[in-house]
Amino acid sequence: QSALTQPASVSGSPGQSITISCTGTSSDIGYYKFVSWYQQHPGQAPKLLIYEVSNRPSGVSDRFSGSRSGDTAYLTISGLQTEDEADYYCSSYTTTTTVLFGGGTRLTVL
């Protein structure tokens, strides 16, 4: 199975909004609600930002939001802050009871 497809990099200025896409197939993102997003700063373990497409765990800023359309999921970060500069990964369950990750997107806050 191939990894989910994410853009390698995105950038934005403080205060702006950005959206990261994550494209899969009808056997993963398009099938299950179990789509998640993670933030990883250098040298740290990933942190869960969004689960089940659009739900935020307690303690995660409401500047982070998730959505899905067909086989593609989206992570939107509004009101960009310098501390948002990190790598972002999406993941999804698949119909073969496995999990796929996206290749990751490096966010640069200019």
Add this chain to the structure above:
Amino acid sequence: QVQLVQSGAEVKKPGASVKVSCKASGYTFTSFDVSWVRQVTGQGLEWMGWINPNNGNTGYAEKFQGRVTITRDISRTTSYMELSGLRSNDTAIYYCVRERGGFDPWGQGTLVTVSS
């Protein structure tokens, strides 16, 4: 608080096996699946497999089938990931994660270095 604490760094020779442990605390161990994820330095996340601690059922990524074994010890609230036939490109940080709609929390990671 809910946490997963992993065993320490390992250095192994090519062809050897490694077994990493992951001790869970702060929640009912048998109520949530545990997955293992690895990350080669400078690269992305790669899901390896999962275990249902309640019944011991497992599932593995096709890439690791036949080389990885995930087990658990309920009395110790600990999950284990064993990877055999190690190669240099298995050098990576290995994480255990609790499955709860998404992966949360993550263990601190265990660096496994494969070198002759």
